[in-house]
Amino acid sequence: MAIDEMWLQFSILKKRLTNEIFYVNLEYEDKITIRLRSEICEWLGCQLTGEKSEATVVLSVNSKLDDNLEAYEVKENEIIGASSVGLLYGFYAYLRLKLSGANLSEKSAPAQSLRMINHWDQVDGTIERGYAGESIFFGRFGSNDNTDTGSFAVKNIGTDIFRNDFTRLKMYARFLASIGINAISLNNVNVRGLGTSLIVSPYIEKVGEISKLFATFGLKTFLAINWAAPKLIGELKTSDPLDENVYTWWQQTIDHIYEVIPDFGGFVVKADSEGEPGPYQYGRNHADGANMLAKAFEKYNGLVIWRTFVYNSQTDWRKRKNDRAKAAYENFMPLDGDFSDNVILQIKFGPIDFGVREPLMPLFGALKKTNQLMEFQITAEYLGHQLDLNYVLPQWLEMIHFDNYGQPKDTIRANSPVATHSGFIAIGNVGMDENWCGNKLSQANFYGFGRMCWNNDLTATEILQEWIALTFSEVKAEVQKEIFELLIDSNQTYELYNAPLAVGSMMVPHYHYGPSINGYEYDRWGAYHFSDRNGLGIDRTTATGTGFASLYAPEVAKVFEDKSKTPDEILLFFHYVEYGHLLHNGKTLIQTIYDQHFEGFERVKSYIKSWKSLKGQVDEATYDNVADRLERQLEHARNWRDQVNTYFYRMSGIPDDQGREIYR
Ligand code: GCW
Structure with missing residues (x-):
């Protein structure tokens, strides 16, 4: 499709679709027609005249813009694509910049083809x-x-x-x-x-x-x-x-x-x-x-x-x-x-x-x-x-x-x-x-x-901020911030209450949700944690284990080969470690397992509290959807916490140094 220069044609999407995940609708046909929610249309400065309106944004294609035909440039109210597909990406970039309040200036080509x-x-x-x-x-x-x-x-x-x-x-x-x-x-x-x-x-x-x-x-x-x-x-x-x-x-x-x-x-x-x-x-x-x-x-x-x-x-x-x-x-x-x-x-x-x-x-x-x-x-x-x-x-x-x-x-x-x-x-x-x-x-x-x-x-922070700005454009800044806080460390929270320190595979076989400490341990899938009364973890060193560590570049292999150099969070992927072993965090392995599992659960509890404070601030469907899932997550985290802690307490016989409840 050849586009030299054209004016955007806006038409207003009359009713916001409830199942619309997209912050904007762009139809890309012979001529570009853009359907926008009316509030976006206003941001873009276009006149709303009945069904259609004209905007002040100029689109053009210029193959000299970049060798990469997917590239685009946004300059104030001008969008240039290195090809028609570049223009398409440029248009979305324009909306992203506009909606997230950034400067309307960006020249970009994709990093990955x-x-x-x-x-x-x-x-x-x-x-x-x-x-x-x-x-x-x-x-x-x-x-x-x-x-x-x-x-x-x-x-x-x-x-x-x-x-x-x-x-x-x-x-x-x-x-x-x-x-x-x-x-x-x-x-x-x-x-x-x-x-x-x-x-x-x-x-x-x-x-x-x-x-x-x-x-x-x-x-x-x-x-x-x-x-x-x-x-x-x-x-x-x-x-x-x-x-x-x-x-x-x-x-x-x-x-x-x-x-x-x-x-x-x-x-x-x-x-x-x-x-x-x-x-x-x-x-x-x-x-x-x-x-x-x-x-x-x-x-x-x-x-x-x-x-x-x-x-x-x-x-x-x-x-x-x-x-x-x-x-x-x-x-x-x-x-x-x-x-x-x-x-x-x-x-x-x-x-x-x-x-x-x-x-x-x-x-x-x-x-x-x-x-x-x-x-x-x-x-x-x-x-x-x-x-x-x-x-x-x-x-x-x-x-x-x-x-x-x-x-x-x-x-x-x-x-x-x-x-x-x-x-x-x-x-x-x-x-x-x-x-x-x-x-x-x-x-x-x-x-x-x-x-x-x-x-x-x-960065993960930038991406999340963008997504929130585009998806929750209608809510107050404090609410956006609360959603950000809830999500930004949620991957780490999940890790805290899951299988410890990268040992992997302690979940219910096949279904892969919920704990089953030994579910895969004596099965055929090659996913073992090898825990016993002394410790746990997979020895993947070259000196005494499977030799997997040697597959990396020499300077990386040197780190993974050495228990004292391997970072805590990946430790049990590479080493069998005794419960009393002192980690970089200054605590023993067993105490780290307990602490992480108690902390993971507490974090989920705090998520629920924070989400509840958003009632009435985000649309009801989203509120109910997330509230329901957070309750289920709390049960999930509780199960992981208790099964992991009990299992390792029984294996090691070493109590929690803070005396928290571990079921026997
Ligand atoms: O992670 C495993 C999944 C399988 C999947 C497979 C794969 C499509 O448990 O369900 O099969 O990986 O990536 O091929």
Whole structure:
């Protein structure tokens, strides 16, 4: 679309939609039409004359603005985009500056090229690890069969699998554009049942309609595939990546996709992971698998986004040298340099699984010849299911700034042979719930992810202040401040009452909410804490443990190898530590466990008090939604506090030095 210069056309959104999470609505069509809430319209200084009004903001496109076509510049009441999509981002930037009271002056280009959301939505309308209602893409229409064939299995639901709520999809696309997201995959990476057929007719045509809508907001659409598709839906005898017929099947399938969706993004692939099929089944490695698909995508500039979450999910706790933390590194480091230019490895930020506290995945910085994406999880699988407050930006920012042969925010791009094939990706947290995220305050994490991708130097404080200014623009400054105080340390609060000092995995198996100290301890998933009467923690040192510490850059490895140098908050991820051991905080390990769990609970109590003081100050739906969730969080924190404290009191026999109540 060519835009030289134009005047904004405003029209007033008559009634504020209750399920509107977006602070502004921008429709991006042939000509730009902007629908604004009337108060925003007033801020922009436009005349409200009936349905439409003219504004004093000038939009233009100037390709000389920046080499990066997504760049924009805002200068007073002028918005310049390096391309039409840059203009789109510039417009949202303009509104952000305006609404947060900042100077109307900003020139900006995104720090990360790919800024992507993965959905774990399934064609029966459920969402794996979804905590905000059903899928906005798929629904259960036409289904008479409610037999659940296993965990996360997709039910037999007939052919009409799409929800077809294009109004909601448009709102969503607009929201994504407003925070700078430029790519999206629609379906769960565990591709089951009918989900396998999304890549072929008659389903791909509907994906095409969705993708067309998203494209008008600068978004590319991707699909997750099942590695065994040639066998499952192509009637071939094998899915071996080096088999000629398999390649031909994929090439034809991809050719057809591009006939329907000429700007299709590509595939997301979870292979040989947690029971999913993959190239290992045929004695091939992951470069063989990814490159075969990449070849079929080449002429279309399509991408293969290949996940490194590959580990042996049959680990045995008896074998102490086994270490799931090393798996991705061991599987992918030897393949550095072997992947095609249109393959990107999608790598979880930590070595286990989006835990409450994990060190950086050591592949970052070490992989030097492979396109890479860092993967985050907005949906709060391990962080309280969007019931507990958990503003996660502090944790994510620590990851992108962690120095292992340089900080990932810089090395990801620098170490990717095709710089534009790199960036950040996250699992989304929205569903059909009225407020999109189950908990209204969980929207801050989605907003924050987008902003963190665009500008790696923003702080958690700045991002949260922005989100509050844009979302609660109608409330008083003191109320905004109270909401800020409630959220800013909430990630730390959650950590305080969860499993101690990065030991991980003490939650209810599979469901991942609530404590179950030994739930995973004697199971197959490779997530153990090894506590006994003397102490707890996983020895991952090279000297006496699994050797994971040695996978980092030498100066980092030196710190993690040494118990006395490892920071308290990550201590038990790297070391087995005795209860009486003195930490950097000046207290023993056991006393730290007690103190943290009592403090975590008390903090949640104070959140409730502070939220109650906001009754009548924020809209009722938000008030009730958060109040209800905080009560549940208090119960959750109480359970964690008591089960962890009791467990370690019984193990160690050492009482709390402040004599607080620990149940026996
Ligand atoms: O965190 C684990 C989740 C699975 C998920 C998997 C993955 C989609 O428990 O539900 O499956 O990670 O990332 O593939």
